[in-house]
Amino acid sequence: MEQTRRALQELWETWYGDIPGWVPSYTMILAVNEIAEANALVDEDQENGELHFDGESFMLAQERLVKLSDQAVSLANAGDYIGARKSIGMALHTLQDFYAHSNWVESLIKKGAPDQIYPGLGYPNTMIYPLGKNAKTCTDCRALSDVFGCGKCDDNLRSVDLTSGYYSGEPAFQKTSSAKCSHGGPLDGSTTYDLDWWDTIIYVGQGINKDSSTCLFSPHRDLHYQAAMISIAATKDWIDSRVYKRLPTRQSELLFGKEKETGSLLDPSAPTVWDFLKGAIQPHKRGMVVRATTLDHISHTVVVVDNVHEHGKVLARAAAGCRRRLYPLKLVQRDKQGVNFSNNGDTYGWEEIALATGGHLIQFAEDETAEVAAILDMVSQQNHVDILSVAGTGSDENPISEFFFPLDSSLESLVISTSGATSFKVFSPNGSPYDISSQKNITHMKRVGNTIALNFTSAAIPPPGFYRISLNSTANYTLSISGESPLSIVTFYFAQAGGRPQHEAFFPIPSFPIAGERAMIKSHIHGNFADGKFEFRTKGGVFIASQDTVEREGDFAESSATMFYGNSTAIPDGNFMVYFTGTDHTGHKFQRAVSPTMTGSKLQLKAPIIQRMTVGQPQKVTVGLTNLNSIPDTYDVFAVDSKDSFVKVSQQSIYLEPGKSGSFDAYFLPKPNSTIGISEIVFGAKGRVTKGNLSLQRYVLEAEHKPMSYSRVKYHQYANETSQLIDRLIMGKPR
Incomplete structure (x- = not known):
């Protein structure tokens, strides 16, 4: 994720750095976050070696990179920028793993060559062919000498011929010879191990990964940073050439967040x-x-x-x-x-x-x-931040509902809208009615059916301060106050740990947070502010709790965004809103709301975070659920997906006693005309007595495997010719 962020920040300077006054916007931070998170998500799949360039899976991994770049361009041209970013992130994980899991970096060093990205990696005109099944690539070594120190595995490679380590649990790429390189580390069963006289496991074998800087997980730890630097250079090259330059200017700027979507x-x-x-x-x-x-x-x-x-x-x-x-x-x-x-x-x-x-x-x-x-x-309107988002029900006896909200100095526009109210009034900080009709620069007020909207231009925004709005409604109503501002919540989510050792990350939880528990909060705030904190409130605006345990980390992306993280207070039971409040850099109070209503639940669903499916092939996904309520309940279960490949669930309902768990299977059959890419599956379970729960899962729909056309491949690069390839690079002749 860090390699991805660094690469994109350097690309921003290349693409936009000569524009006077240019600085990264919060939409750019949002774009890079979406790409980086899709990158990390790939580590949830440890069964398909080509996702990680494991086990000499050069041909399939190369085809994957080409396919995902074509997919990203296609989705961006179609206006699906979120889908395109996810495709980019998934490809970058594979691309970056090439430098961490293969011996390319070691081969450059062996030949005395300067740092170079592997030519043609991820390009459709190049195919990389692996060594033979019986080719010997590694010798045994000790990654750990004892419980107190590292061993010596930096010279366990037999030649400069291109190879990559095998990782256990990837059935399509299993070791065919004990002399093949392994990925290495305590979770890799393809390595051998021994015990010392203290009965402490001492890992031996053929590991070559450079994922981390610790010998416990990475036998070639000393090359971790060098591999990362080459990987960042390759990331920049691939994004720039395989995605950015293939798009019209408008689409590329929308994809990478420089421009706002308008229309x-x-x-x-x-x-x-x-x-x-x-x-x-x-x-x-x-x-x-x-x-x-x-x-x-x-x-x-x-x-x-x-x-x-x-x-x-x-x-x-x-x-x-x-x-x-x-x-x-x-x-x-x-x-x-x-x-x-x-x-x-x-x-x-x-x-x-x-x-x-x-x-x-x-x-x-x-x-x-x-x-x-x-x-x-x-x-x-695009890029509007939410200042207030509330809802309630009026009556003939009590038709008036009032709410307070701050306006800060960073607002560049303002929109007040309500549905279900017959009228509303705005009051100034001193309590006097704010005369809307006298503001000449207001775009206009519009009423359609049950909805009223009032739009202020930048010149007509009321001055900073606390305002009051009074709604007149005898039915259900919703109220939204929003505006364009550089001070915004870029991301907010409840998180859970995921990945594997040395590839750890906090992913958004796929379902509802558990009521009564303290969930991990992660959020990026864009813009300048002096102080701020998170709050839980009801949808009606009633305060529940402050999130005093959430800590502020260093500024991200050259002070354009600040990350907050930490455990929340107890998650409320039922629906609630999240607000971020504080003082802006000019000393005025500000308030920002996370648009969707959060829901705390006593039902926990668990399903694979990422699931790969192949067009035309049936797939089963097992979903677990646990009743955390104090009473038994029967849960009606279902599944639905955006690509209409869902077929059925194994059962319609599950009865669970308090604290007990169960599961159901969801069956899918991706249709032959389905398009590849990330889609959504919603797994649901709704209690007949208690509140239900939903779980949003994403799956990757893979197209049927079609090898790259021979006519499309111009450069055929064989692993046993790596020495000659490096010689040509040294001479300035990449091929």
């Missing part, structure tokens, strides 16, 4: 999206919406409300992710007198989903269709 459903350049939206909400075309049809609107998600299955709604919510609000649209019919006769009709649960993601359920009449896109442009 409108009314934009003539995107007529197909708008036409589909208009068609989907017309009554005579409602049949088009079979499941949970989602349409991207700038950086948020529009859902056409229809009577879809509950599982489809779960998938739509999961697809919204941690940075995307959901805006369900419901068509409200009117009678001939223009009176709504289905204003509070069945919304099929979309109201709750909008509330959970920080969006609004927008109900409107057919003659307001043309206005829907305009109000969506106001409420879902």
